[in-house]
Amino acid sequence: MTKDLMMNVTPDVTRLTNTLIELIRIQSVNPFDDTPSAGCREQELAEDLLARLHVLGLETGWREVAPGRPNIWGRLKGTGGGPTIMLAAHMDTVGVEGYGDAFEARLVDGKVTGRGSCDMKGAFACYLEVIRMLQASGTELPGDLIIAGISDEEHLLTGSAEMGRSGPHADFGIIGEPSKLAICPSHKGQLGAMIRTYGVATHSSGPENGVNAVEHMGKVIGHLSGLNAELQQNPAPHPLCGTGRFSMNVIRGGAFVSGIPEYCEMEVDRRFLPGEEPEDILEDYRRRLRELKKTLPDLKAEVSGPTLLAPALNVPRDSAIVASLTEAAREVLGREPEFTAFPGGTDAPNLGFPCVICGPGDLAQAHSTDEYIQVHQLLQASSIYLGTVLKMNGLG
Numbered sequence: 001m002t003k004d005l006m007m008n009v010t011p012d013v014t015r016l017t018n019t020l021i022e023l024i025r026i027q028s029v030n031p032f033d034d035t036p037s038a039g040c041r042e043q044e045l046a047e048d049l050l051a052r053l054h055v056l057g058l059e060t061g062w063r064e065v066a067p068g069r070p071n072i073w074g075r076l077k078g079t080g081g082g083p084t085i086m087l088a089a090h091m092d093t094v095g096v097e098g099y100g101d102a103f104e105a106r107l108v109d110g111k112v113t114g115r116g117s118c119d120m121k122g123a124f125a126c127y128l129e130v131i132r133m134l135q136a137s138g139t140e141l142p143g144d145l146i147i148a149g150i151s152d153e154e155h156l157l158t159g160s161a162e163m164g165r166s167g168p169h170a171d172f173g174i175i176g177e178p179s180k181l182a183i184c185p186s187h188k189g190q191l192g193a194m195i196r197t198y199g200v201a202t203h204s205s206g207p208e209n210g211v212n213a214v215e216h217m218g219k220v221i222g223h224l225s226g227l228n229a230e231l232q233q234n235p236a237p238h239p240l241c242g243t244g245r246f247s248m249n250v251i252r253g254g255a256f257v258s259g260i261p262e263y264c265e266m267e268v269d270r271r272f273l274p275g276e277e278p279e280d281i282l283e284d285y286r287r288r289l290r291e292l293k294k295t296l297p298d299l300k301a302e303v304s305g306p307t308l309l310a311p312a313l314n315v316p317r318d319s320a321i322v323a324s325l326t327e328a329a330r331e332v333l334g335r336e337p338e339f340t341a342f343p344g345g346t347d348a349p350n351l352g353f354p355c356v357i358c359g360p361g362d363l364a365q366a367h368s369t370d371e372y373i374q375v376h377q378l379l380q381a382s383s384i385y386l387g388t389v390l391k392m393n394g395l396g
């Protein structure tokens, strides 16, 4: 296969959009803390993807992360001597509350609509198209190409954590989360933590006889209220990720109005930069509570966590995958691709090899009740992924 011939291989728009419409119609909402049930079965999408990969002649594999919640993959074996590249995507979607025709996927005005269209079944449709284009052109890659479907991205990232531990492993990866085809080698991490205050319960006719855990939490909130602004004063921001963030987002305490509450808990969220350690962040909360205790001696407060931990991503700018992706995107888009941090967390840092975010669709539509993806971005993404894979294998 010569370079010239390969350049004439283009994605088939009908095949690509039909595949995506079929994938959207398989409901795979993340069941969150429930067990998988109708509409919330990643397994149904997993089985469909495995069948497609099998028909294309890939070696397929499957492993359960939790009952009914598998990771799946297909491997297009290389002839030897090239890097193993993974094109990965999560199979789950967020819920559809208030989204009437969420699974009635349609092609309208150059867009495919429906839950999961951009976040992120569109990427699967592109990956399958990459395999078909390689095969149509008779190209044999030196390295293996793996297409991976990951469960549970939208909740606890258990699927990618399992894949990082047990494989399949690759040398480089791309995750086609909706970035409008911007190249995102970095993103912040997310750390959830619980702060608890303990008081002494008593009847509310004599509050002075007890210690009010809810009022103490109010003091904690006041004490931490400047932290978000403080983080944004960081004199050494990350070149792509900028500065960290802090917010106080869930609070529970007290049982009835005539009782002084003995317990209150608050869950706080911290978006941290590559290089920051979750344990240091928890220790910083503890230090701030000790500081508060100096002016509020009967404060009894503790910090625990993580209640949620999504690692930060930081693929070096000089990594081969960044270079190939940038070159391929430049060729397909006819301009310099955007180079930025991905706004949210992803599966990428869990996989254990350099893995860059770059995908069709806009995060603004993800999780909304009007989710869609533009067909021209699906076509561009397919060509960018193909170009990257060829370049990584010395063929492009």
Ligand SMILES: [Zn+2]
Residues within 6 Å of the ligand: 090, 119, 120, 153, 177, 178
């Ligand atoms: Zn996503």
